[in-house]
Amino acid sequence: MQRKQTRPIQIDKITVGGGAPISIQSMTNTRTDNVPETVAQIKRLLDAGCDIVRIAVPDMNAAQAIAAIKAAVEVPLIADIHFDYRLALAAIEHGVNGLRLNPGNIGDADQVAAVVKAAKKRRTPIRIGVNAGSLSKEMLARHGGSPTAEAMVESALKHIRILEKHNFNDIKISLKAHDVPLTIRAYQLMSEAVDYPLHLGITEAGTVRSGVIKSAVGIGALLAQGIGDTLRVSLTGDPVEEIHVANEILKSLGLRQYGxxxxxxxxxxxxxxxxxxxxxxxxxxxxxxxxxxxxxxxxxxxxxxxxxxxxxxxxxxxxxxxxxxxxxxxxxxxxxxxxxxxxxxxxxxxxxxxxx
CATH class of the missing domain: 3.30.413.10 (Sulfite Reductase Hemoprotein, domain 1)
Structure with missing residues (x-):
């Protein structure tokens, strides 16, 4: 299967893009500042075959817990940040290996510059993540009032340009929706527009029963076209199940030998x-x-x-x-x-x- 060539980025020991093996991600559903529970769940994810783990950072306690979590597990950690640049700075300071952060949501140019400067210094990649359900009112109005693949791509490119303006290129991109055809089309368009690595997923896919089907169809269809460098299967339930499903998707396409x-x-x-x-x-x-x-x-x-x-x-x-x-x-x-x-x-x- 011929994959689209993308530029590589490094998330600790894992290479994403550049023809590297497709990595599997998941996200903990514990309180991040509950270090013992978070570490225990991460270890279960690793045992199942997870390569990269994302953790929620809703407050400063969560950001400050990152150092203790990293000391207990050997896996690249991604901090999920919304709006507050101070949390991004704290996460970087405490050793996180990547950020999920849309710079356009921060607002203040000086604050964006501060995050980019810190990320550059620590070589911390940033994922631009656009979800169909969270497109701005202005973006929706520009595209007929409802989420479209074109609106998702335009929104992502807007965030990307902010980072590129600061000469920051350690970027990966996700364009997720619960609607499978919409997601597929958005990734197809983005794959044609940029060479940044793409993080695949169907967001809000549902429970293990329904979410497995939607994820397998959507993610599998993109992988079969050579699109995608890393992925997460988003399911309502135990995140370990996400890893089992992701492994099966990759194995079924001959993209991974595991288990x-x-x-x-x-x-x-x-x-x-x-x-x-x-x-x-x-x-x-x-x-x-x-x-x-x-x-x-x-x-x-x-x-x-x-x-x-x-x-x-x-x-x-x-x-x-x-x-x-x-x-x-x-x-x-x-x-x-x-x-x-x-x-x-x-x-x-x-x-x-x-x-x-």
Missing amino acids: PTLVSCPTCGRCQINLVDIAEMVEDKLKLFKKPITVAVMGCVVNGPGEAKEADVGIAGGKGEGLLFSKGKIIRKVPEDELISALFAEIDKLNKEANN
Whole structure:
């Protein structure tokens, strides 16, 4: 898949843009000044495969907590700032690795200059983030009264020009809406207009059930066009779920190898085991594994090993029993109530062999 070439920026140890691997982001939903809870959640995000973590900085207590959080975790931290330039300055002072900040919202030119000066000194990139729902009244009026892709791009370019005026180019851009076609069009237009790296996402996507679909369609469509350098799947719920979904989106497009890939059949009248429960239990247990491996859970022995012959390991159901197989070759028959344990024993065996 050919990706659009963008200029690289550095967020601590992570390169965004310039052909670097697409990074996965999420945002904590704890109070940032509650350092133990925030650190615990960040560690869970890292265990799931998160590359960059954003934290809310609504007040000075949150900004001052950044140093303690950074001392406890090894991950690039982005401070989410709205309006108050003093919070941006404090976040930079306490070691944050990036800002999510729209300079046009600060207002005062001297305050913008102060933030840019501090960001330059610490080499702290800034993300311009435009959401369709927060476009200014003036921008909406210029574009017929409702959010359009053109209005989103124009708004982002307005913020970008403020930073460029200060000779600041460590910029990445996001253009998010809950409307998938609108989001896709906005990113397409921005990709044609600039070479800054793009942060993909569908904002306010919804719960895990509905948000996964919207995010997969919107983000996946853009990635398939070669657009996007980093992404966040925005879901209402545990942010760790965002990482699992983001990993699956990237894996499905061949853009990342991380953790297991589950292959399972949709079941049919030949299936004589409780495949749905088995597949869900296997999927849940696989979240603990980080190495790339393809695992198959198939409904019958007629097609199972054949249709899933590329799987590193798999099981196929029968009547009261099933087959354990690897790369299409049958290893042995296993009683139904031992299928999952036999499957994971084989996975452990393969992992040990790979480590030797």
